[in-house]
Amino acid sequence: MPNAVVRMFNTLKLKMSATGPARVLACYGGITYLVYLETSGFSRMSPLLSSLPMMSLSVFTLLTSMQSNAKIFTTGAFISSALAIYLQTSAWAPVSFASLFVIGRNLLYFLSFNHLIREWSFPIGVMSGLYLAFFTVVCFADLLFSIPPSSAVCS
Numbered sequence: 001m002p003n004a005v006v007r008m009f010n011t012l013k014l015k016m017s018a019t020g021p022a023r024v025l026a027c028y029g030g031i032t033y034l035v036y037l038e039t040s041g042f043s044r045m046s047p048l049l050s051s052l053p054m055m056s057l058s059v060f061t062l063l064t065s066m067q068s069n070a071k072i073f074t075t076g077a078f079i080s081s082a083l084a085i086y087l088q089t090s091a092w093a094p095v096s097f098a099s100l101f102v103i104g105r106n107l108l109y110f111l112s113f114n115h116l117i118r119e120w121s122f123p124i125g126v127m128s129g130l131y132l133a134f135f136t137v138v139c140f141a142d143l144l145f146s147i148p149p150s151s152a153v154c155s
Helices: 002-019 021-038 047-062 068-089 095-112 114-146 150-154
Strands: none
Touching (some): 021 047, 047 068, 068 095, 095 114
8 A cells, every 4th residue: 555655656746747836836826726715715714625725735845856854844844734724723623732733833844944054054154244244334433433532532
């Protein structure tokens, strides 16, 4: 059974890679528009339909050519977000239970690009420091020139 699922995803991946990102965007937009129509402009509560766009994003993420760790964490974040939306719009679950899934979503999404933060933190820190120093000089340069030196005050 698991081999059949893997073959199905590989077949879908081949088909999706041949179609490109425009078709994925069109599928997601179509699903979101159908949910919009069925819920009367997102005003009527329908827990399953409200979480359907996030579930479709998780499937589309599995079909992309991302790195495997980032793909798994991003898919997990979308699934956790879909569960949070479902629990927030359903009447039987408390809001605090749904917020646990929101926390999980944020953690999974952070883990999906954690390697980029490690890679870019030093260059961004250097650029931010240079910008802050330049901004401080520009802001306070007129103060430095307008205050007389201390030797002129004493005489």
